Amino acid sequence: MAPIRIALAGVGLSGQVFQAPMILSLPDLFELHTVIERNPKTPRGVIGDKFNIQPKIARSVEEALQDPEVELLVVGTPTHTHFAIAKAALEAGKHVLVDKPVTATHAEALELGALAKSKNLVLYGFQNRRWDSDYLTLGKVLQSGRLGTVTDFESHFDRYSPALKGTWKDLDHPGNGWTYDLGAHLIDQALQLFGRPEKLTAFLSNIRRVGNPAFTIHLDYPSKEDHPLTVILRGHSLTVRKPQLRYIVRGTKGTFVKYGVDVQEDQLKAGITTQDPQFACEPSDIAATLETLEEDGKIVTSQQLSSERGNYKGLYENLGRAIRNGEPLAVKWDEASQVIELIELARRSSVQGSTLEVPKSQN
Template identity: 40%
Template sequence: MNKIKTALVGYGSVAENVHAPLISVCEDLELTAVVERNQEKSKVKYPHVRVFKSLEDLLAADVADLIVIVTPNEYHFSQAKLALEAGKHVVVDKPVTIHSHEAEELKELAESKGLVLSVFQNRRLDGDIQTIKKILQEDILGRIVHFESHFDRFRPHLVDNWREKEVPGNGITYDLGTHLIDQAVMLFGRPAWIYAEILKQRTGAVADDFFDITMMYEGLKVRLTASVLANAPIPRFMVLGEKGSYAKYGLDVQEKAFKAGQIPEGINWGLEDAAVWGKLHLEKGTISYPTERGDYRIFYQNIADTIQGKSLPDVKMQEAIDVLKIIEAAFLSNKEGRRVYQEEVFR
């Protein structure tokens, strides 16, 4: 079967360091084109690609069947809609759109045209969350009563990045919050209620740079937090159950590997050193628990399989819509200082 011709819309750091390498190593995809408005940086690593100055020019040339949108959040809806209307399969970087009603419109459009539409929720494929998924499936900790997920960094200085500017879809909640919420919903489903505090903590910040979101389930509290002013070790995950606890420090190894320019291939990709495995704290004592392989390559292989009719998308649009509705509820909760209940969120 011929490879699926794939185009990237946008070639910033995430497209260059993550999407392009993942597409290039997928046996069923071929990176054929890139949209870069101001330069042709993609040709340094991929000299064979055609570079276009706009999505409209790319679609008019009809050189790709799969369009991957990796532009700032405010452009996702209009660009994804344009690509779908042109009859193209589409992958959009998370959180897909800014508003849930926009994502619902895209879902309906894709379904009406029989096209694949999915969202790049790569952190479902982090080794640590896959490990927690395994721990829960094996009932190692018994009934879970508390799940805590942190994504903390120390970045005290503002940078010249659209995520920190006064633009739609900016801030840490739409960025890292999307990942943490998606992981929690993957494990536990829709919450009964949501309460959130979303702050701008750095001097001069115009975009939110801290959140603390509670998602409550029957008998289970989920706490999701992220800060850019955390310069001390804090667990990435902490899971408490009736039989014991699990704590994990440090981030999945893939992001660091991508930033170092490593190609995502080989049997050791995504494997974490045993020295930094998480710990199970059980009644009989504390033991290291092997971290599962993290593997973002699975995402694009699944997209290819779905386009070829061999599979269904692992990241479904309704799941992305639910995440957006929770984000919207979190901002509403922060604004009004109250819990937002399920019947209000998922109307």
């Protein structure tokens, strides 16, 4: 079966670090056929030079979409451009993968979802951190029942970034800010683990007067076995150094604690490929610990866990099989849309200084 020919829109961080390396690591499934670059400085362009390949260079999205050989458009451009680019691709009959946050508004996400469904095309949100090592490890622990009923879930994603970097992410565009950027990952993971909450309370701060550099979002869930669940999601972008607290999860039978973030992003930035034996393998010094309790509350064990291996390729593998073989999507578009819906609720909650009811899902 012929590889899926891809046009890549976005040659910045998303294109260079996350998209191109995954595409090139799966030559049986994908071919990086075209790269969209308006003003390439060399014949091969940024992606071609970095990865020593010779893709076709398109000077515009429109040019790439006119090519009948292109089957899939990967969108890694600034968030406020996602909707228009993805809509044009769907209207041109192309499948689409969109980096997170998938759109700047929930209404835009819903419109794209309806359009893709009407055309029987695959529309996929790049929620790659479902394949983080620590998230996979936590999921395995939760499934084992070793924590009992979860009562408190706290998830952090922080950056040490004491100064603005001068990129498009620092600009006051729709969909910019840490709540949309890092918060999209944390919200998505919470929805996957626990479903839609009943209530949401958020505190967003504009320390730099740009976007939302810090967020704290509380998600409240109904009681389970007389144990209400509170989920706290936190992100900060100024003075948090490594190793940061990533998770602390408390249950009726134990506590899961994790410091340090998944290594795949840093490895990809350093040029380490997915073929490296150490790719996506967490070092033992940031492995999670698990404390389990007896019925009288005494600690029975306190152990360091073996980290599951991360697998960003898993997202692309699922995407390719979904397009070629109709495999169910691991990241459904309505799930990616719900993330934007909750971000909008968080912004409203923070402005109003109030707790908001989360509407029932329409799906």
